[in-house]
Every structure is written in C-alpha cells, then in structure tokens.
Amino acid sequence: MFEAPMDSATFRRHLLRLCWVPVLALFLLCLLLGYELDRITMAAQWVDHSDRVIAQMNQVSRAIADRQSVLRAYLLTQQPHYLHAYIRDQAAIRAGFDDLRQLVADNREQIAAVDQWSRDYQAWSDLDPRSVAQDDRSSLLAYLQSQKIAMHQALQDRETMMRRELELRERRTVVLERLDWMSVLAFFILAIGVGALIVWRTTRTFHLVHTGYDQRVNEAKSLYEETLARRQWLDTTLRSIGDAVIACDAEGRIAFMNPVAEQLTGWNEAEARGLDLSAIFRIVNENTQLAVENPVEKVRRQGTIVGLANHTLLIRKDGAQIPIDDSAAPIRNSDSNLIGVVLVFRDITAKKETERALLRAEKLASAGRLSASIAHEINNPLEALMNLLYLTRHMDNLTEVHEYLAQAESQLRRISHIARQSLGFYRDSTVRSTFSMRGVIGQAVEFYAARAAMQGVRMEVAAASDVYVFGSADEIMQVLSNLLANSLDAMPGSGIIRIHLRQTTASPDGRADGVRLYVSDNGNGIHPEQRQQIFDPFFTTKGTTSTGLGLWVTQQLIEKHGGSVAVRSRTQGTWRGTFFRIYLPQTPGTGSDRKPNHAILEPAPDESGPRS
Known part of the structure; x- marks a missing residue:
C-alpha cells in the first residue's frame, strides 16, 4: 500500500508514542495494583481488628476467671489478702471492658453485647462475699448458688459475643481471600490485555517509525547525492x-x-x-x-x-x-x-587602454571643435597688428610710431595669452597637486567668454569662498569645458549659465569632506528617454558634429578624482534646462567607491544648489 512521505513532526510523534505507550500501560497497571493492594490491606486490617477484639475478650475472660478463683480461695480460707486481691482486680476488669467497648465502637450489636456482658458480670460482682457468715454452711451454699447463676449468665453473654465476632471474622476472611484471588486474576487478565495492547501498538508504531526512518535515510541519501552533484556542478562552473x-x-x-x-x-x-x-x-x-x-x-x-x-x-x-x-x-x-x-x-587592463585611447580621442576632437574659435580669437588681434604695422611704416612722427608700437605689443600679448591658454588646456598632464577651484573656474569661464558673448549667453559665477582640491587642475578644467560647451550648444539664443561652488561637510556616502560644484543652464534640456544614456561612450544627439565622448570623459575624470556626478534636466516648464551636481573630495583617496558614480536626478523644486 502506498504510504505518504512522513514529515519530521509525524516522525517525532511516532517516536514519542513508541516510548510513552508502554510507560502509560505500566502506569495503569501500577494504579490497578495499588488499588487492589489498598483493598486487600483494608480487608486484612478488618480481619486483624476482629483478632484484636477476640484477644481482648479472652483477656477479659481470663481476668474474670482469675477473680473467680481468688473469690473461691477467700471463701474457703477466709484470708483477708484474698479479699483484697478480689477487690483490687475489679478495676482491671472494668478497664478491660472499656477497651473492648472501644474496639467494637464501629459495631452496634457488639457494643450492646459488651454492655450486656458487663452488666451481667457486674451483677455477679455485686454479690459481696463478706455477707457470708463464717461456718454457716447454708449461707455459703446460697451465696455460691447465686454466684453460679450470675456467672452462668455472664458466660452466656461472653459466648454470644464471641460467636458473633468469630462469624464476623470469618466473613472478613472470606472477603480477604476473595479479594486476593480476584486481584491476582484481574491483574493477570489486565496484564495480558495491556501486554497485548503494548505489543500491538508498539509493533505498529515501530513499523511506522521504521518506515519513517527509512524514508529519512533515503531522503538524506538523495539529498547527499543531489548536494554532491550540485557541488560538483558548481565547482566545475566556478572553475570554468x-x-x-x-x-x-x-x-x-x-x-x-x-x-x-x-x-x-x-x-x-x-x-x-x-x-x-x-x-x-x-x-x-x-x-x-x-x-x-x-x-x-x-x-x-x-x-x-x-x-x-x-x-x-x-x-x-x-x-x-x-x-x-x-x-x-x-x-x-x-x-x-x-x-x-x-x-x-x-x-580590466584592455578596458583601461581603451578608455585612455577614448580620452585622447576626445581631447583631439575637442581641440578640433574649438580650433575655429581659437583661430577667430587670434585673427582679430593679428588684423589689428597688421594695420598698426602698416600705419607705422608710413609714419614719420616718432611719438605716433611709439604709440602704434605700444598698441601692437598689446595685441601680441593678447595673441600670446590665447596661445598659452589653449596649450595649457589641452596638454596631457598627469601631475596631481592641491589647486584652487576658483582659479580653474575663472580660466574656464574666460576661455568661453567670447563664444558666450557672441551667442548672447550670460555666465554667472558664485563662490562664497575659495576652496582647494587635490588632483589634476587640467583634468578638472576639461570637465568644466565639456559642461560649458554642452550648455552653450543647448542655448543657440540668449540664456544664462550659472556656476556655483561651495564647500560641503560630507561626501554622498558620508565619509569625507569635499566641495560641490553646480553647473546649470536654462537651455533646451535633455529628453527623459535620453537621460539614462548621456554618460555612455559615443552617445550623442548632435549628429556628426560630436564624438559622443564628452560626458563619458567627464564622468571618468571625476571618478578618477574619487568624486561623483549627478544630473537633472527638464525640456519644458519653469525649471527647463539642465543641472549638473559634482562632488570632489579635498584629500586624496577619500572618494566614494560606489559604482557607477553618477546618478540621474528627478526634477524637484527643492533641489539644493543653483537653479537654471
């Protein structure tokens, strides 16, 4: 027959039954045995009680017989000490009757018999031997005849009581014997029944326990084999x-x-x-x-x-x-x-090489995109210089010549400044040191000031106090350049770019002091479906005019400094525009190690920092 699998609770329950059924059966047998022993003990006590009553009656009878002998001796000898003994024994016999009366206090018939015996004895005892005249044979014979009649009545009372007590003892003995063999028979029958029940129940429970044990052993074996197979499979997988x-x-x-x-x-x-x-x-x-x-x-x-x-x-x-x-x-x-x-x-050696190549490519692409702007910036002072040199060549007045030469020198210094600024921005520097964030921001703003003015874009910088950061100033300059270039691209017409710098007491993960840099604009914004991709390499919305590496490079450089970047953007409404929040640690090696180190912030009117 099919048996359902035994769970742990059922298995434990059967084990408990296997242990407790015999114990419970033995407990019941002990209760029955105790009950029967109590009954047998009670019956034996009643038989013993009858024996004590009979013994007390015999003791009283012997005392009466002894007193009767003392009385005969007195009557024959008329010696006073026999009379004294006869009178003295009266108290002992009365005490004997009192003890006998207490022993039969539970039996009214025997109490009545004791009282009758005591009265008849007292009637015999009331015959005073001192009333018999000495040497008066007739009075002696009359006294003896009266005594004989009284004693005969007392003896009859004693025999009646003795017969009743013997009959009562016989009945109690029969009850005791019947209890003995009934108890033995009942115990034997119950023992056989309980034994059969124990054998049946134990056999059945043992079978269930054995079945459950076999199931558990089989389950453990199957689990072991499955675990071994899984371990081998997992070991092979991990090694492969x-x-x-x-x-x-x-x-x-x-x-x-x-x-x-x-x-x-x-x-x-x-x-x-x-x-x-x-x-x-x-x-x-x-x-x-x-x-x-x-x-x-x-x-x-x-x-x-x-x-x-x-x-x-x-x-x-x-x-x-x-x-x-x-x-x-x-x-x-x-x-x-x-x-x-x-x-x-x-x-990730190959990945690092690829990233470095992409960084170099982005720098070259950025240089190409800004080359026209740089050429325009240099062209203006060059044209002015050429005009001044032409005028100087045709001037005879030395004072005017000096004035034109001073103006030409000013234009040359302007050209030199633009050249140094461009070379400094794009040189591949790996030198890390503590630098001023306000100075880097100033250089970046100055670099894009001309382009912003041409587009009618106003750039506002707010820094409560100057703060210093450990790292590469050139790389942070490139970060700002990428963000400012993107903001200018997003505002073909007029607009505002706000740059806000402040010191913060804790990093995003609450471990290090640093600075927060906010760059925001009120340009076209980033569409929601594009926000999750803006930090991916080669993702661009500008077509062939962009490599799609700007923000990816920005993220890489910020993470290189142990910082993080987050963005929030809207394409319409009051808060239209894009908002970048950058965190940079002030000491080396204290940046967040959470990856990725960028986040897409949902637009919220209570966002701290500057608004676009």
Whole structure:
C-alpha cells in the first residue's frame, strides 16, 4: 500500500508514542495494583481488628476467671489478702471492658453485647462475699448458688459475643481471600490485555517509525547525492567561468580559488587555502598607491554586496600590478547567518587602454571643435597688428610710431595669452597637486567668454569662498569645458549659465569632506528617454558634429578624482534646462567607491544648489 512521505513532526510523534505507550500501560497497571493492594490491606486490617477484639475478650475472660478463683480461695480460707486481691482486680476488669467497648465502637450489636456482658458480670460482682457468715454452711451454699447463676449468665453473654465476632471474622476472611484471588486474576487478565495492547501498538508504531526512518535515510541519501552533484556542478562552473572567483569562510580565510583567480593573483589554490584573503589579495589605489580596504572585510562589516573603488590595482605575488574591477557578496545559510564571502573580479587592463585611447580621442576632437574659435580669437588681434604695422611704416612722427608700437605689443600679448591658454588646456598632464577651484573656474569661464558673448549667453559665477582640491587642475578644467560647451550648444539664443561652488561637510556616502560644484543652464534640456544614456561612450544627439565622448570623459575624470556626478534636466516648464551636481573630495583617496558614480536626478523644486 502506498504510504505518504512522513514529515519530521509525524516522525517525532511516532517516536514519542513508541516510548510513552508502554510507560502509560505500566502506569495503569501500577494504579490497578495499588488499588487492589489498598483493598486487600483494608480487608486484612478488618480481619486483624476482629483478632484484636477476640484477644481482648479472652483477656477479659481470663481476668474474670482469675477473680473467680481468688473469690473461691477467700471463701474457703477466709484470708483477708484474698479479699483484697478480689477487690483490687475489679478495676482491671472494668478497664478491660472499656477497651473492648472501644474496639467494637464501629459495631452496634457488639457494643450492646459488651454492655450486656458487663452488666451481667457486674451483677455477679455485686454479690459481696463478706455477707457470708463464717461456718454457716447454708449461707455459703446460697451465696455460691447465686454466684453460679450470675456467672452462668455472664458466660452466656461472653459466648454470644464471641460467636458473633468469630462469624464476623470469618466473613472478613472470606472477603480477604476473595479479594486476593480476584486481584491476582484481574491483574493477570489486565496484564495480558495491556501486554497485548503494548505489543500491538508498539509493533505498529515501530513499523511506522521504521518506515519513517527509512524514508529519512533515503531522503538524506538523495539529498547527499543531489548536494554532491550540485557541488560538483558548481565547482566545475566556478572553475570554468572567465572571471576570477575567490570564496572565503566567515573569518575571511580562503576556501576556494578558480584557475582565473590563480592566474591573476599568482597564487595556486593549494598554497592559498586557509590563508587570510589580505595575504594574497592586496589592492591599492591606482593614483595614490594607498592601500584600499579589503572588500571581504567590508562585506563582513556591512553584510551587503559591495564593489571596489574605481582605479584599483591588484598586486600579484610577483609584485606586478593589474587594474581590476570586482564585487564581493555575502554567503548566508538558511538562518540568514553569514557563513562566508564570495569575491568576483576581472582584469580590466584592455578596458583601461581603451578608455585612455577614448580620452585622447576626445581631447583631439575637442581641440578640433574649438580650433575655429581659437583661430577667430587670434585673427582679430593679428588684423589689428597688421594695420598698426602698416600705419607705422608710413609714419614719420616718432611719438605716433611709439604709440602704434605700444598698441601692437598689446595685441601680441593678447595673441600670446590665447596661445598659452589653449596649450595649457589641452596638454596631457598627469601631475596631481592641491589647486584652487576658483582659479580653474575663472580660466574656464574666460576661455568661453567670447563664444558666450557672441551667442548672447550670460555666465554667472558664485563662490562664497575659495576652496582647494587635490588632483589634476587640467583634468578638472576639461570637465568644466565639456559642461560649458554642452550648455552653450543647448542655448543657440540668449540664456544664462550659472556656476556655483561651495564647500560641503560630507561626501554622498558620508565619509569625507569635499566641495560641490553646480553647473546649470536654462537651455533646451535633455529628453527623459535620453537621460539614462548621456554618460555612455559615443552617445550623442548632435549628429556628426560630436564624438559622443564628452560626458563619458567627464564622468571618468571625476571618478578618477574619487568624486561623483549627478544630473537633472527638464525640456519644458519653469525649471527647463539642465543641472549638473559634482562632488570632489579635498584629500586624496577619500572618494566614494560606489559604482557607477553618477546618478540621474528627478526634477524637484527643492533641489539644493543653483537653479537654471
């Protein structure tokens, strides 16, 4: 017959039945045995009570017989001490009757018999032997005859009471014997019944327990085989994937490494197993060479999935450095307790080379786009210089010649300034130092001032106080150039570009002081369906006039400085325009490590910072 699988609760219930059924049956047998023993004990006590009554009656009878003998001795000898003994024994016999009366206090018939016996004895005792005259045979015979009649009546009372007590003892004995064999028979029958019940119930329960045990064993075996198969499958999968995988226990000791992890770290799994992760997974910041917090320690502390900071290098066993990108996630058991951490990382050397190539391409493209503007800026003072030289060549007045030469020198200084400004903006500088944000903003605004004036766009700069940032001033200049160029492209007619700088007490993740830079305009804005793509490389809405790398480069440079960028935009309404919010740390290596380091902000009227 098909039996449904037994769950844990049912299995435990059957086990309890297997243990408690015999115990309960034995408990019932003990109760019955105790009850029967109580009844037998009670019956035996009643038989013993009858024996004590009979013994007391015999004791009183012996006392009366002894007193009667003392009386005969007195009557024959007339000795006073016999009379004294006869009188003395009267009190003992009365006490005997009192004890006998207490013993039969539960039986009215016997109480009446004791009272009758006591009265008849008292009638015999009331015959005073001192009333018999000495040497008077007739009075003696009369006294003896009266005594005999009184004693005969007392003896009859005693025999009647004794017969009743013996009959009562016999009945009680019969009851006791009947209880004895009935108890034995009942106990035997009940023992057989309980034993049969125990055997039946235990056999049935044992069968169920055995069946459940077999099911549990089979389930455990199947689960073991399935777990083993899954483990082998998972082990094969982890060893076959293209990313490096390292698994650690809850203490951060290495338990597993796949071949890619062995290749990237320079350690093989056998020698790394059991070691602390920090011993083989050493990571530093690419720009500062400062140690980066171990992601496994961060997972153990936070209990969530975490990723590495951007620009992170892995130091191999042989000392070589590899740029990597990774994430670490907690491993939890069914009770949500942390039992380990898995670390997945990959070599991004090729990606870094591609990004650097794209950055160089964007710089070249930016230079090409602005070459016309620079040529226009230089052309104006060159034309003025040529005119001044022409006039000077035809002048004879030395004073006027000096005046024209001074004007020509001014135009040459203007040309030199424009050249230095352009070369400084586009040189590939990797020097990192502490620089003034207000100075960088001033240079960027000055660079685009002429173009903004031609378009009728007003640029407003607000900085409560000058702040300093550690990094590359040229790269931050390029960030501002990209944002200002985009704003000017979005405003073919007149408009306003606002640049606001302020110091902040905490970064977006609440870990470091820094500065916030806001760049906003009231241009055409970015359509909602395009906002999620504006930081993707090669995405552009300007057709062939743009490479689509400007904002991607902006994001890369800001992340390189450990900062973050967020954007908010509207294409219509009062708040039309685009708003960029940039955070930069003031000290090296304190930026946020959350990826990606950009966000799309929903338009909100209570957004802090400048409005467009």
